[in-house]
Amino acid sequence: MKKFYIIIACLVISVASAQSKLKRAEKLYKQYSFTEAAKLYDEALAEKENPGADILKMAGDSHYNVGQKKEALKYYQMLYDIQGSTLSNDYFIKYTESVKATLDYAKADKVTKEYLAAKNDNAVMAKYALQKKQMDSLAKEKPLYTVKQLDVNSSKSDFGTAFYGQKIVFASAKDTTKYNEKLYNWNQQPFLDLYVAERNVNDGTLLNVQPFLPNAMTKYHDATAAFSPDLKTVYYTRNIVKDNKKLVNDKTGTNQFKIVRGALSEDGKLGKLEDMQFNNNAYSTGHPAVSNDGKWLFFASDMPGGQGGSDIYVAEVDPAGTVGPAKNLGPMINTAGEEMFPSFNNGVLYFASDGHFGWGGLDVYESKMTGDWNFSEPRNLGAPINSNKDDFAYIVDTEDKYGYFSSNREMGKGDDDIYFFTKVKPPCDELVSGKVTNAKSKLAIAGATVSVTDLMDTAITSATTDGNGDYVVTVPCGKTYKIAATKANHSREEKQLEIGKKNGNQTKDVNFELTNYDDLITKKGDVEKITVNPIYFEYNKWNITDLAAVELDKVVFAMTKFPHLKIKIESHTDSRGKDAYNLKLSDSRAKSTRDYIISKGIDASRIDSAIGYGESRLTNRCKNGVKCTEAEHLANRRSDFIVIDK
Known part of the structure; x- marks a missing residue:
C-alpha cells in the first residue's frame, strides 16, 4: 500500500511538472520566444499523454517558426491524426511542409491528395495537379542555374539582397556586439541591420561590407531594402517604433513591421523617413520591391482581407512619388499559406511561397504579368534555387543572367545565408503534334515512329504513336526540320516543317498517312x-x-x-x-x-x-x-x- 501511494504521488508530481512547463511554454510562445518555447514544449510533452490540439499547434509552431521543421513534424503529425481533413488549410500546409523537410515527398503527395479529395474542391485539385506535373517535368530538365554560397555569410541570419547600383544592400544579424543588448525573442539572435557591400562583377562575391545608413538604424529590426531606379529613394522594413527607440504594439501586445521610405542624397545620407499609407499598427507590411520603371511598389503583408497568411500586394507610385492604395494580387499568386519577398523584373514577378506545390519550405516562383495585373500560373524555379528548406528573396539583373537569393538550406554557414547564382538562357522549344493513320482504311496506326532530323539528316528527336495514333515531339526553336513517320511493313512518309521562335508554342495536325505493304x-x-x-x-x-x-x-x-x-x-x-x-x-x-x-x-x-x-x-x-x-x-x-x- 505504501508503494502504491508513493507511485501515485510521483504521478501527481510528474503531471504537475508537465502542466507547469506547458504554462511557461505557452507564455514564451505568446511572447514570440519560440526557441525557448520549443525546448519547454518538448520537455512537457514527453511527460504528457494525449495533448490537445491547441497545445500541439503551439508546440509545432515553436519549432516551425525557427526553421526546425523536422522537429515540428512530430506535433503536426499528431494534430493531423486527430483532425484529418478538418485540419485548417494553414496548418495542413505546415504539416506537409514539415513532411517535405524529411524528403518524404511521396507521403506529402499522398496526404495532399487525400486532404484535397475530402475537401472536394475541384479547382484546387486541378491547380495542385498542374503544379505537380510542372514540378515533375522540371525535375527531369537540365538546371538553368549555377549556385554558390558567399563568404560574406555569418553564423547568424544574412538575407534579403537588393541591387544598389554596382553594390548590394542586405540584412544581417551579424553584429555580435548586440549580444550585450536585448536579443530578438523569436530566434535569440541580435536584431537585423542593413549592410552595404561592393560586388565583384566577375564572380558575384561581396566585399568591403559596411553598415548601411548606420545613423538611421533603430535598436530593433531594419531589413529588406529596395531602391528607386535613380537610387534617390530607399524603401525598407522596420519594426513599428516610436522615436527610433520604443516598440509600438497593437491591442494584443504584438509589435508589427512597416515599410518606411526616405530620400537618399548623393553622399548617401538619408532624409526624413515617411510611412506608407497602407501601414497599420494592427498588421505587418514589409519586403518592399520596386519595378524597373519605378512606377510600382510590391510588398508583402498579412493585412485583413487576404488569401491566407502573408500575401503579395502592389501599389502605384505616381511621377510625384505618391504611393497609392494597396492591391492584393489575388488567388493566382496568393494562397492560404505564406507569400513574401517579391521582386519584379521585366514583366516577371518573383516571390517566395509555401502555399504553392514545391520542394518544401518557402520556394521561389516566377509568374509573368499578362496585363491589367493578371498573372500566369506560378512556375517553380526548381533546383538548385529551391530546396526542401526555405528559399526566398530572389533578385536577378535586368538581363536575366545573374542574381542573388537567400536560403537556410542544409550545409549553410549559419541561419539564413546569401547565395549568388548565374543563369543560362532557357532552351526555346516548340511542340509538334499530329496523327498517323493507314492510307487505305484511315484507321489510327499505333506504334509508328515519328523521327525528326535537321536538313543535314542529323537526328534531333523521335516519338512513338499511342493507341490513337497520336504523337508529340519537342524540337528546338527557329529551325527547319524533316519529320518522318515509319513503321515496319509500312511506307515512310516525310514532311519539311519550319519552326518558329516562341517557347512552348505548338504546331498541330502534322499528320501522316502510311501505306501498309500488305494493302x-x-x-x-x-x-x-x-x-x-x-x-x-x-x-x-x-x-x-x-x-x-x-x-x-x-x-x-x-x-x-x-x-x-x-x-x-x-x-x-x-x-x-x-x-x-x-x-x-x-x-x-x-x-x-x-x-x-x-x-x-x-x-x-x-x-x-x-x-x-x-x-x-x-x-x-x-x-x-x-x-x-x-x-x-x-x-x-x-x-x-x-x-x-x-
Missing part, C-alpha cells in the same frame, strides 16, 4: 505480286493505253512508297494466234510496261527483267485447239509484277 500486294504461296487489275493493250499493239497507265501507276506508287522494292515483269498472252507471234508480242508489251515505269522516275536497276512468255505459261486448260470462253482466255492475258526483293 498493295497479292500473295500466292511464296510469291508476292503487286496488285493490279488486268492491263489492256489494243489488238496487235504494245503501246500503253490510258487504261493501262492507271494500273501501271499502281506499280509506280508501290515502288515509290517502298524504295527498296525490286521486281521482275512477266507478260503473258492467251493461246489464240501463233506461238511465235504471241511470244514476240508479249515480250514487246513487257518491255513497254518497263519503259513506262522507268519514265515515271523509278530507277531501271530496280526492275530485274521484263520478259514476255507468250502462251507458254497458261493458267488454265485453254491451250491451242481448246474451245474456251472469253473470260477463260482473259485469265491468261496478264502482266505480273513479281517482287524479288524488299
Whole structure:
C-alpha cells in the first residue's frame, strides 16, 4: 500500500511538472520566444499523454517558426491524426511542409491528395495537379542555374539582397556586439541591420561590407531594402517604433513591421523617413520591391482581407512619388499559406511561397504579368534555387543572367545565408503534334515512329504513336526540320516543317498517312505480286493505253512508297494466234510496261527483267485447239509484277 501511494504521488508530481512547463511554454510562445518555447514544449510533452490540439499547434509552431521543421513534424503529425481533413488549410500546409523537410515527398503527395479529395474542391485539385506535373517535368530538365554560397555569410541570419547600383544592400544579424543588448525573442539572435557591400562583377562575391545608413538604424529590426531606379529613394522594413527607440504594439501586445521610405542624397545620407499609407499598427507590411520603371511598389503583408497568411500586394507610385492604395494580387499568386519577398523584373514577378506545390519550405516562383495585373500560373524555379528548406528573396539583373537569393538550406554557414547564382538562357522549344493513320482504311496506326532530323539528316528527336495514333515531339526553336513517320511493313512518309521562335508554342495536325505493304500486294504461296487489275493493250499493239497507265501507276506508287522494292515483269498472252507471234508480242508489251515505269522516275536497276512468255505459261486448260470462253482466255492475258526483293 505504501508503494502504491508513493507511485501515485510521483504521478501527481510528474503531471504537475508537465502542466507547469506547458504554462511557461505557452507564455514564451505568446511572447514570440519560440526557441525557448520549443525546448519547454518538448520537455512537457514527453511527460504528457494525449495533448490537445491547441497545445500541439503551439508546440509545432515553436519549432516551425525557427526553421526546425523536422522537429515540428512530430506535433503536426499528431494534430493531423486527430483532425484529418478538418485540419485548417494553414496548418495542413505546415504539416506537409514539415513532411517535405524529411524528403518524404511521396507521403506529402499522398496526404495532399487525400486532404484535397475530402475537401472536394475541384479547382484546387486541378491547380495542385498542374503544379505537380510542372514540378515533375522540371525535375527531369537540365538546371538553368549555377549556385554558390558567399563568404560574406555569418553564423547568424544574412538575407534579403537588393541591387544598389554596382553594390548590394542586405540584412544581417551579424553584429555580435548586440549580444550585450536585448536579443530578438523569436530566434535569440541580435536584431537585423542593413549592410552595404561592393560586388565583384566577375564572380558575384561581396566585399568591403559596411553598415548601411548606420545613423538611421533603430535598436530593433531594419531589413529588406529596395531602391528607386535613380537610387534617390530607399524603401525598407522596420519594426513599428516610436522615436527610433520604443516598440509600438497593437491591442494584443504584438509589435508589427512597416515599410518606411526616405530620400537618399548623393553622399548617401538619408532624409526624413515617411510611412506608407497602407501601414497599420494592427498588421505587418514589409519586403518592399520596386519595378524597373519605378512606377510600382510590391510588398508583402498579412493585412485583413487576404488569401491566407502573408500575401503579395502592389501599389502605384505616381511621377510625384505618391504611393497609392494597396492591391492584393489575388488567388493566382496568393494562397492560404505564406507569400513574401517579391521582386519584379521585366514583366516577371518573383516571390517566395509555401502555399504553392514545391520542394518544401518557402520556394521561389516566377509568374509573368499578362496585363491589367493578371498573372500566369506560378512556375517553380526548381533546383538548385529551391530546396526542401526555405528559399526566398530572389533578385536577378535586368538581363536575366545573374542574381542573388537567400536560403537556410542544409550545409549553410549559419541561419539564413546569401547565395549568388548565374543563369543560362532557357532552351526555346516548340511542340509538334499530329496523327498517323493507314492510307487505305484511315484507321489510327499505333506504334509508328515519328523521327525528326535537321536538313543535314542529323537526328534531333523521335516519338512513338499511342493507341490513337497520336504523337508529340519537342524540337528546338527557329529551325527547319524533316519529320518522318515509319513503321515496319509500312511506307515512310516525310514532311519539311519550319519552326518558329516562341517557347512552348505548338504546331498541330502534322499528320501522316502510311501505306501498309500488305494493302498493295497479292500473295500466292511464296510469291508476292503487286496488285493490279488486268492491263489492256489494243489488238496487235504494245503501246500503253490510258487504261493501262492507271494500273501501271499502281506499280509506280508501290515502288515509290517502298524504295527498296525490286521486281521482275512477266507478260503473258492467251493461246489464240501463233506461238511465235504471241511470244514476240508479249515480250514487246513487257518491255513497254518497263519503259513506262522507268519514265515515271523509278530507277531501271530496280526492275530485274521484263520478259514476255507468250502462251507458254497458261493458267488454265485453254491451250491451242481448246474451245474456251472469253473470260477463260482473259485469265491468261496478264502482266505480273513479281517482287524479288524488299
